[in-house]
Amino acid sequence: YKVVFERLDMGSQVEDALDTLQVIATKCPDQSLPALAKYLRSDTEWWRQKSLTIVQNAFQKGDLSMAEALAEELKNFYEKNSEEAFEALEHLGPSNRRAMKCIITGMNCVRRKVSQYLPRRKIKRVKPEVKYDETDDSHAFRELCLDLFKDLQSELDTKEVIDDVMEAVLEGGLLKIRHHHGETLEGMVQKEVLEALAIVAPRNYDYALSLVLNRINPSEGVPDKRTVSIAAKAASSFAQKEDPKLREALEACVQNPEIQ
Numbered sequence: 001y002k003v004v005f006e007r008l009d010m011g012s013q014v015e016d017a018l019d020t021l022q023v024i025a026t027k028c029p030d031q032s033l034p035a036l037a038k039y040l041r042s043d044t045e046w047w048r049q050k051s052l053t054i055v056q057n058a059f060q061k062g063d064l065s066m067a068e069a070l071a072e073e074l075k076n077f078y079e080k081n082s083e084e085a086f087e088a089l090e091h092l093g094p095s096n097r098r099a100m101k102c103i104i105t106g107m108n109c110v111r112r113k114v115s116q117y118l119p120r121r122k123i124k125r126v127k128p129e130v131k132y133d134e135t136d137d138s139h140a141f142r143e144l145c146l147d148l149f150k151d152l153q154s155e156l157d158t159k160e161v162i163d164d165v166m167e168a169v170l171e172g173g174l175l176k177i178r179h180h181h182g183e184t185l186e187g188m189v190q191k192e193v194l195e196a197l198a199i200v201a202p203r204n205y206d207y208a209l210s211l212v213l214n215r216i217n218p219s220e221g222v223p224d225k226r227t228v229s230i231a232a233k234a235a236s237s238f239a240q241k242e243d244p245k246l247r248e249a250l251e252a253c254v255q256n257p258e259i260q
Contacts, residue, residue: 001028008035018050025058029069032058037073040085048084055088067092067099077106078172081141083123086148095152101164106145108172108193112137142192149196158203165197166211166234173230189230194237201238208238209245216249222258 001024007017018039025032032054039051059066067089074085086106089099123140126132127147133139153161173189201208215223215231223231232250239246253259 001031005031005035008039014039014047018047018054022054022057025054029066033069034073036088037070037085040088041080041082048082052084052088056091059092061091062093064093064096067094067096071096071098071102074102076102077109077145078175079110081106081109081138083125083141083144086141086144090148094148095155097156097160100152100156103145103148104164104193104196105168105172107142107149107196108168108190109138109142110172110175142190146192146196150199153196153200158200159207161200162204162208162211165193165200166208168193169197169234170215170227170230174226189233194234197234198237205238205240209235209243213245213249217252222256225259228253228259
């Protein structure tokens with residue numbers, strides 16, 4: 001099997017290597033999953049689709065251990081994402097926390113500007129009622145992740161889901177990405193991840209608010225202005241009007257000369 005994985009690692013004779021991987025994937029999952037994670041997010045549509053087919057045929061639907069292992073390889077969807085990678089996690093078991101955490105990051109993925117360097121990707125599962133941003137090739141992907149989140153969030157541990165959504169808000173919002181053609185993208189807080197937070201936070205309001213307050217007014221150190229701004233934006237999606245704890249924390253930030 002060594003030659004197959006060497007080819008996939010180097011991007012040499014990929015079509016033949018993927019054909020072989022379809023036969024051997026279950027025999028060596030520790031090697032197969034990293035390779036599949038790579039090609040599920042390839043810029044080449046055929047490679048993405050072939051990799052998804054391998055996952056769907058080689059691994060049983062609802063195999064949560066494989067879902068977790070693949071999610072560990074994918075890490076997150078902030079920058080590199082695809083409908084095929086999403087569908088692979090959906091097949092294996094998105095109720096696994098690590099898999100769902102990966103999908104949650106997809107709700108705050110950076111805008112993927114359509115250009116001569118990054119042509120528009122085909123998305124199969126579009127919703128006719130949604131007006132997609134024609135300049136942002138990641139809009140449909142964020143909607144895809146949000147729909148699955150809505151379906152599953154009530155079945156998952158509330159605190160864990162709040163933790164993961166809040167982390168996606170902050171991590172994605174503070175992200176900086178340099179693309180190969182020289183463009184640097186700053187992360188921003190996308191409306192889809194804020195909608196997810198608005199859905200889950202009321203299930204344990206005090207806990208969700210405490211996470212925001214810890215970012216605005218941490219027990220140690222001084223937060224930077226951007227972190228405070230992102231935390232305040234997160235709070236605006238679910239906080240009760242004129243919440244005294246939130247108001248007090250924000251007023252303390254305004255009066256703190258060390259926050260820059």
